[in-house]
Amino acid sequence: MGFGSYDETEQDNQEYDTDFEDDDGVSAEENAHDGDVEFEFTASNDELLDRLEDIKENT
Structure with missing residues (x-):
């Protein structure tokens, strides 16, 4: 796959890290x-x- 090309299989192979800890970020x-x-x-x-x-x- 070349630069800028779109492959629909990439859409299915994405993993998202949605396991957020309470200590992350700033209060x-x-x-x-x-x-x-x-x-x-x-x-x-x-x-x-x-x-x-x-x-x-002056402006």
């Missing part, structure tokens, strides 16, 4: 973190809007 809760995030903005709204306008002009 989503394993790395869960509880906490707070706080941001402190030092610029005023006007300064931020001016900066946004500068960015828009």
